[in-house]
Amino acid sequence: MTLFVTDEEMALLLYDIQDLYGYDFNAYAKASLKRRINRLFALDRFPSFAEFRFRLRTDTAYFGRFIEQITVNVTEMFRDPAFYLALRKEVLPLLATYPFIRVWHAGCSTGEEVYSMAILLREANLLHKSILYATDINPQVVQQAASGVFSMQHMKQYSENYILSGGRHDFSSYYTAGNNKVLFDVSFKKHMVFSTHNLAAESSFNEFQLIVCRNVLIYFEKELQARVFDLFDTSLERLGFLALGSKESLRLSPANAKFRQVSEQKIWRKVI
Known part of the structure; x- marks a missing residue:
């Protein structure tokens, strides 16, 4: 069965991230942010949301990966x-x-x-x-x-x-x-x-x-x-x-x- 992070779970994650690391993502576009969080959740094959949340709360190196994956980095030289x-x-x-x-x-x-x-x-x-x-x-x-x-x-x-x-x-x-x-x-x-x-x-x-x-x-x-x-x-x-x-x-x-x-x-x- 495929698991997804719900809106309520995402709200918990965003609270944790702001509380522990000082990054405030609460005013980011929710639909886009949720897609990227779910992509990371699936990519790293967490068996449950609780383990995903625990990893983010306790592993600063993994938080670095989280930031890398959920921020959008699409660019090129002389774009447009x-x-x-x-x-x-x-x-x-x-x-x-x-x-x-x-x-x-x-x-x-x-x-x-x-x-x-x-x-x-x-x-x-x-x-x-x-x-x-x-x-x-x-x-x-x-x-x-x-x-x-x-x-x-x-x-x-x-x-x-x-x-x-x-x-x-x-x-x-x-x-x-x-x-x-x-x-x-x-x-x-x-x-x-x-x-x-x-x-x-x-x-x-x-x-x-x-x-x-x-x-x-x-x-x-x-x-x-x-x-x-x-x-x-x-x-x-x-x-x-x-x-x-x-x-x-x-x-x-x-x-x-x-x-x-x-x-x-x-x-x-x-x-x-």
Whole structure:
């Protein structure tokens, strides 16, 4: 007989996780979260919910696996090339007027979009005066992102994305390859700071000119989305930019009044 974690059992798990580890998943979209918890429950073949719960409560290493499995880490370099083309044409020329540029990749996953941004900034001759803060709730993916190492098998697709985004150089010039892996130019790391950060619970930690948070908010309930938009509002300086995913919008958020959409590629500018 196939066992599933019920809504009541999931509520117990979420309480345990918040109580023991300080991670609050209560405002995440319940249907999506439940699917991922049940997938892990089945994948690791627990004979009962009680044993699953006990393992999570007593084994910190297994909790790391839990975080890795239930957080969504779907990303690629120059994902949605039209978005990056809009950044090149509509945002970077304005950021160029700043003496220093701080960019926050909130929910950076394994880092592909952070390195994409570094390439854009270098090609616009702005990287030398920029720092990219890359954060995620999942410590494992933050560590992977910080390594700058990615699978060789994706590079053909990433190169095509790069060209469609307006890139004019040889994409392979940005990395060295070996053993089916690639290592991106280590000089990029001088302009990057990687750290864990929980959008659901933690506060602002700097003032930014650009915040990129794409395809993260779709996994949050409306109340948490509103809280995160308030966090971004607090974290952006006036006239700073906020970039969201293709299915995300500020329009129904109370923070919308402070922003003006400046691109159909889901880019807003803080005007108040």
